[in-house]
Amino acid sequence: MEKQRIVVKVGTSTLTGENGAPNFRTIDKLAQVLSSLHNDGNQVVLVSSGAIAVGVNKMHLPVKPQDVCMKQAAAAVGQCELMHIYDKCFGEYANIVGQILLTAEDIAVKEKRCNLKNTFEALLENGMIPIVNENDSVSHAEIESEKKIFGDNDMLSAIVAKLCEADRWIILSDIEGLYNGNPKEEPEVELIHTVGQITEELKQLAAGSGSNRGTGGMITKLEAAEYATLYGMEVHIAHGNDPENIYRIMEGEAVGTRFIPVNNQPG
């Protein structure tokens, strides 16, 4: 199999249980799968949510706070805990991780963007696995603003994938992929296996469905997929409860929903 640069995004609902406690089984499996792909010669970047949920749990807060400062405090605690877990799990598989925390400004300002790109290159060229999240503890605007650029990590990971010139971008969520209706309300809906063009009709379909927890939904995934496919990346949305779905995707199996890169589309 051709060696690839892969960006994998995993959401809060995949990484944590209802109460925000880390889902060690999934996190360990994820570390194992990504380490295997890495050991096969691929370069891997992980974009991980979960900081706020893990922090809420670790701080023994009864629910996710509404107050921005408390959310930021929870992110500070949770991010630290998450990285501790990743460091241990990836370490078990003889891999080294590095943490990158981003705000929108780090992407928008050219000089910062160039520095960031160089950091990713240096980590990847030296065999490290970058683990990325939004810098929630400092990024007030992103947590709160209506017009957040990457508050849900879907767009953040698409932007990271573009910055790293990734070959493919995989989103692991708490849903199999994009359905032709709302699977929570209509049991007969079917999974859409392949998407050529992301049309307005498709976006309307996605607006009605989504994942259960975390801040994103299917619509933010679709918008991010639109951005990534435009830049020539193959995009997959698959269920995160089995991180081995990543192997299946790499081997060309029909798992979840696949979005064809724009430059590969027929016509």
Ligand code: GLU
């Ligand atoms: N950056 C947020 C976190 O790590 C993302 C929250 C989410 O979309 O699940 O908690």
